Amino acid sequence: MEWWLTLSLILGALLTLMMLGLPVAFSFLAVNLVGAYLFLGGTSGIEQLVINTTDALTSFTLVPIAMFMIMGEVMFRSGIANDLMDTLDKWFGRLRGRLAYMAVGGGVLFSTLTGNSMGSIALLGSSLTPEMEKRGYKKAMSLGPIIGSAGLAIMIPPSALAVVLGVVAEISIGRLLIAIIVPGLLMAVLYAVYIWARCTLQPDVAPSFDVAPTPLKAKVTAGIRNILPIGFIVFAVVGVIFLGLATPTEAAASGAVATILLALFKRRLTVDNFSRSMFESANISVMVLLIVAGAVAFSQLLAFTGTTFGLMDAVMNLPVNDHMIVLAMVFTVVLLGMFMGPLPIMLITLPIFVPVVDQLGFDTIWFAVLFLLAIETGSTSPPLGAALFVMKAVAPEGTTMGSIYKAAIPFLICDFLAIGIIFAFPQIVTGPVSWMFG
Numbered sequence: 001m002e003w004w005l006t007l008s009l010i011l012g013a014l015l016t017l018m019m020l021g022l023p024v025a026f027s028f029l030a031v032n033l034v035g036a037y038l039f040l041g042g043t044s045g046i047e048q049l050v051i052n053t054t055d056a057l058t059s060f061t062l063v064p065i066a067m068f069m070i071m072g073e074v075m076f077r078s079g080i081a082n083d084l085m086d087t088l089d090k091w092f093g094r095l096r097g098r099l100a101y102m103a104v105g106g107g108v109l110f111s112t113l114t115g116n117s118m119g120s121i122a123l124l125g126s127s128l129t130p131e132m133e134k135r136g137y138k139k140a141m142s143l144g145p146i147i148g149s150a151g152l153a154i155m156i157p158p159s160a161l162a163v164v165l166g167v168v169a170e171i172s173i174g175r176l177l178i179a180i181i182v183p184g185l186l187m188a189v190l191y192a193v194y195i196w197a198r199c200t201l202q203p204d205v206a207p208s209f210d211v212a213p214t215p216l217k218a219k220v221t222a223g224i225r226n227i228l229p230i231g232f233i234v235f236a237v238v239g240v241i242f243l244g245l246a247t248p249t250e251a252a253a254s255g256a257v258a259t260i261l262l263a264l265f266k267r268r269l270t271v272d273n274f275s276r277s278m279f280e281s282a283n284i285s286v287m288v289l290l291i292v293a294g295a296v297a298f299s300q301l302l303a304f305t306g307t308t309f310g311l312m313d314a315v316m317n318l319p320v321n322d323h324m325i326v327l328a329m330v331f332t333v334v335l336l337g338m339f340m341g342p343l344p345i346m347l348i349t350l351p352i353f354v355p356v357v358d359q360l361g362f363d364t365i366w367f368a369v370l371f372l373l374a375i376e377t378g379s380t381s382p383p384l385g386a387a388l389f390v391m392k393a394v395a396p397e398g399t400t401m402g403s404i405y406k407a408a409i410p411f412l413i414c415d416f417l418a419i420g421i422i423f424a425f426p427q428i429v430t431g432p433v434s435w436m437f438g
Contacts, residue, residue, distance in 0.1 A: 003310025010035055010301065014348065024344050025287070028294025035301045045304075053297045057289060062167060064252035065288055068160045069281035071233075071259045077277050078268035083226040090214045090222050097199040097206040099132045100145040104191045107149025108156065108184075121146060121387055125394035133396055136207040139403040140410070141198065147391050147404070148191050148411030151376040154342075155184030157238050161342060162372060163248075164288065168295050168347060169354045171364050174241055174248040178436050179365050179429045180372060181238070183422055187373075190414040198410070229265075233258045242436060288343075295347035302351050309355075322360045323423075326367065329353050330374045330419065337378010338385055345375060365433055366426045370419060377415040380408050 010031060017027040036045040088105050092098035106124055124146045132142035154161050157177045166173035199206045237255035240246040246254060263269035303309075318325065329349075336345045350371070357367045380387045382405040391404055422428050 003305070003307045004314075006039070006305050007302070007307045007310075010305075010307070011348070014298075018344065024347070025290035025294050028291070028298055028347065032294060032297040032301055035305075036297075039301070039305045049297050049300060052300055053293050057293050057296075059167070060249050062163070062289065062292065063249045064163045064173065065160050066281060066285040067252035067256040068163070069284050070256045070277060073277035073281045074256075074259045074263050074269065074274070077273040078263035078266065080226075080263065080266065080268065083266075084230070087222040087226040090219050096203070096208050097141065097195050099128055099135065099137065100141050100195045100199070100206060101192065103128055103145035104149045104188055104195065107146075107152045108188050121390045121394070124149070125391055129394070130396050138205040139399070140407045141195070141205045142407075143391060143395065143399070143404055144407035144411050145191065145195060147380050147387055147408045148414065149188065151380055151387065151415075152184050152187060154372050154376045155180050155187060157181065159372070160288070161346070161375070162368075163252075164292060164343070165346060165350065165368055165372065167292060168299065168350045169364065169368060171354075171368060172437075175365050175433050175437055176368055177238070177248055178241065179369050179433050182428050182432055183369055183373060183418065186421065186428070187414065187418050190418060191411060194410055194414055229262050233262060291343050291347060295351070298347065299351035322362070325360065326357060326362060326370075327423065329357070329367075330370050330423070333371060333374035334378045334381060337375055338381045342375045342379060342386075345378070346371075363426065363430055366422075366429045369429045370422060373415065373419050373422065377412065377419065380412055380415070382408065 013034070014027055014031045017030060018024065022030070032049060033046060036049045037043070039045070040048065084106065088102045089098075092101055092105075095101065103124055106128075125143075128146060129142050133139075153159065157180065159177070159180060162176050162180055163173055165171075166176050195206075233255060236258035237251050240251045240254060241248060260269065260274075263273075333345055333349060336349070353371070354364060354367070358364055379385045382388065385408075388401070388404050388408060392399065392401060395404070
């Protein structure tokens, strides 16, 4: 059977099952089993697929997924996230648009702690949006910064999605975690610049209001109590990798331990909080690992049937510039993000895209960062980006989807600008990785 016909049948079956409402993990399982039976020699093909998938799931590199989930759950349930917001509130003082800046600053800080974009939207949206609207902020400035900055969780370590990408694409997780730091900070800077420009040109979108002045001593004390300890967690995750003291997997474990120790030090980790954190993180981790298992088997099915190599050969012979091929892949991910969740997009496209990028001679780490950026952009893109619906769920009563769409568009433009900068200047990604790993 021709490779393109095989690809059409496999992808068509997979997408059909998803549209019928079957969970992603079970959709992959069904397609993999039937595909292995039909294309890989019956039951012997299924047995080989099971063996290969088992080997992939027992990999030590998957441990960070569970560790990062534990970090996020402990951080939210212990109330440390709320302490961060209170501290930022003191620091920004009377600055025009201060609550919008708090959303961006909170997004960055929560990203370094949880790696969970939807959780960040839920927390920031429920805590900041009502206060912003009460102070007279327009929808563009009360909703947009939260939608935009929450996506930073994908782009700043720890990022569970980056770990999944590393496993599926078979690239170094440590290099990828280092590579996403500068792009994530670049996005935060672009958001802050937009907020400053908008508040300067249209002061009515973020009216100034009087707040009780906070003495410098109180600001410093709050920073020492609530911000400085976060540096301990960041060092436990990223610092130990930079210094060569731990592998990414070991760093994830040290980050989880550091988070638990901080919660204990603050006397916030009760038996109930700890048990709930472990239960929820186990639930999410099992779900993610089931999907990863399906993705690994899916990749192997495409390779064994010759689909991957047929597609690579077809792409290599296209009469277009190699950079245009990569750009087309990136925008394909953005378009899919308007209708699908990040994990299904990643698991369907990576087995096809990564071999092509490698064959074209591009740095796969650079492409992986662009891929993550595109996923983040897609999740905030109308009409069906998942982040938009989470925002709708926590927004004040009367907030329409139309107002959410309008608020998201400027930050969407910032995301596209970040993609363009990183596409044009790969050194932003490759430089820190080369400096760190040589």
